[in-house]
Amino acid sequence: MKHTIHPILLLFFIAPLLSAGTGIQMDPNPPAKWPLMVRIDQAIEVTVIKEDTKADIYIYQTPNFEYHSDIKLGTGLVREFSKIFETTLFAVKQCPLGLNPRMEPPRYQVQLFRTREEYLQAGGSAGSGGVYMGAQRKVLVPLESLNVSIRKQRVARGSGEKDNSTLIHEITHQVMHDWLRFLPIWCIEGTAEYFRMIPYRSGAFNCGKTSPKDYAKNLKNFVPIERLLSISDTEWKRGLTDGTGQDNYLSAGLLCYYLVHLDGDGDARRFKNYLKIIAETGNPKLALPALLDGRTPKQLEEELKRAYKIKERLTL
Numbered sequence: 001m002k003h004t005i006h007p008i009l010l011l012f013f014i015a016p017l018l019s020a021g022t023g024i025q026m027d028p029n030p031p032a033k034w035p036l037m038v039r040i041d042q043a044i045e046v047t048v049i050k051e052d053t054k055a056d057i058y059i060y061q062t063p064n065f066e067y068h069s070d071i072k073l074g075t076g077l078v079r080e081f082s083k084i085f086e087t088t089l090f091a092v093k094q095c096p097l098g099l100n101p102r103m104e105p106p107r108y109q110v111q112l113f114r115t116r117e118e119y120l121q122a123g124g125s126a127g128s129g130g131v132y133m134g135a136q137r138k139v140l141v142p143l144e145s146l147n148v149s150i151r152k153q154r155v156a157r158g159s160g161e162k163d164n165s166t167l168i169h170e171i172t173h174q175v176m177h178d179w180l181r182f183l184p185i186w187c188i189e190g191t192a193e194y195f196r197m198i199p200y201r202s203g204a205f206n207c208g209k210t211s212p213k214d215y216a217k218n219l220k221n222f223v224p225i226e227r228l229l230s231i232s233d234t235e236w237k238r239g240l241t242d243g244t245g246q247d248n249y250l251s252a253g254l255l256c257y258y259l260v261h262l263d264g265d266g267d268a269r270r271f272k273n274y275l276k277i278i279a280e281t282g283n284p285k286l287a288l289p290a291l292l293d294g295r296t297p298k299q300l301e302e303e304l305k306r307a308y309k310i311k312e313r314l315t316l
Contacts, residue, residue, distance in 0.1 A: 024178050024279040030098030032267075038091045039204035044082050046075040064089055066107040071114045073148075073155055080157055081146040083203035084164050085110065085139075088171040091195060091205045096268055097260065097275060099191075101175040108174055109138040114150055116142045129166040132173040139174050141167065165196040172196070182282045185236045186228050186252045193253030194260065212257050213314055216250060222316040223251035225304065226297035229288065254316070255304070259291075262307040 049059035051072055058069040062082045067073075085108070092101050113119040119142040124131050129145040132138070143150065145167060147158040172192040173180065180188055197215045199206040223231075228251055239245035259271035270293050277287035292300060308314045 022178070022182055022279055022282045024182070025100055025102065026276060026279050027093075027098035027100040030100075030272075031094055031096050033096055034207040034210075035094060036206075036208035037204055038087065038094050038207055040083070040087055040090055044079050044086055046078045046082065048075060061107060062086055064103055064108055065110055067110045067112055069112040069114075069143075070118075071143075071150065071153065071155060073112075077148065077155060077157055081148065084146075084167060084200070085171055087200075087203050087205065088168050088195065089175050091198065091207075092172060092175050095195075097272060099176060099179070099275070102178055103175075104137075109136070111138055111140050112146075113140065113142045116144060118142075129162070129164065130170045132170040134173070134177070134180060137174070137177060139167075139170055161201060164200055168200060169193065169196045179278075182278050182284065184229070184231075184284045185233050186231060186248075186255065187284070189236075189249055190252030190256035193249055194256040197253060197257060210257075210261075212254055212308070212312055215257075216254060216314060216316070219247060219250040219254070219316070221247050222254070222305075223247055224297075225255065225301040228252060228255060229297055254308075258304045258307060262304070262311055264293075 044062050047061045049061055049066070051058050053072070056070045058072050060067045060069070060073065060075070060078045062078070063086065065082060065085045067078060067082070089101060089108070092099055111122065113122065113124075116124075119140060120126060122140055123133060124140050124142065130139055130141040133140060143155070145162060145164075147162045149156050149158050169192040172195045173188070176188075176191065183191075193215075197212065198210045228248075231248070236245075236248060239248045256271075260268045263270055270291050274287045274291040277290055278284055281287070295303070305316050308316055
């Protein structure tokens with residue numbers, strides 16, 4: 001799977017605040033481990049808020065998302081493509097880390113575009129399947145990314161499956177919005193990459209089949225953890241233009257996978273403690289000792305590489 005880098009993600013690269021009072025409430029009783037499958041079993045309810053054919057304004061709501069379109073879509077079509085949004089949110093809620101995404105009304109906002117050209121004009125990134133605009137708290141998506149085709153003002157769901165991994169990355173950013181001001185950039189992008197690593201198909205995340213092997217196949221050089229933990233927003237941005245950006249994303253994703261599944265007893269204890277301190281203080285520097293837990297970054301890297309080699313048969 002080709003890993004595409006989207007410069008628009010730089011909207012997230014806000015220096016972590018160093019004050020208390022983040023407003024983040026972690027789930028006090030998160031699931032002990034991932035379920036084998038994450039999916040929404042019942043049909044997703046779709047409500048038509050507005051269908052104005054004269055002004056070409058169409059608004060639809062599902063339980064947690066609101067979709068704005070300039071072409072009529074219909075409830076059946078919205079019900080189908082909304083699965084990826086609602087199920088990604090559900091997956092973040094089901095994650096053992098206890099991230100506890102909090103929605104502020106009026107629902108998570110999604111702007112849909114009938115053409116890729118309109119998507120790019122609005123701020124979308126070339127080659128991307130969607131993007132989260134942090135300042136607007138809105139995901140922008142061209143309809144083609146949702147497997148929706150338009151012919152002579154008629155819309156239809158295409159056959160087959162689209163690769164939704166990039167869109168899952170962006171939706172993860174959206175539902176984790178409260179965290180974005182406080183997490184360091186490796187953790188912002190690493191958690192979003194971790195969720196895109198989970199196999200998704202037809203409204204279901206197959207958590208029991210999550211493997212870093214396919215994900216890591218485009219990795220050229222694993223970024224040393226000492227650098228990854230201290231990389232600045234400016235350096236991350238520079239990587240998008242000097243050819244090293246892909247390795248930053250992939251390395252951050254692999255680090256988060258390790259912290260969730262392979263570190264210590266495999267219970268993500270250190271990662272949870274790290275996130276808990278950030279939620280309480282807004283200061284990732286105060287939280288870093290909980291993540292390292294007496295280890296140097298170099299020792300953590302050695303443990304990570306050893307665990308990948310032994311447990312995942314993957315040499316970094």
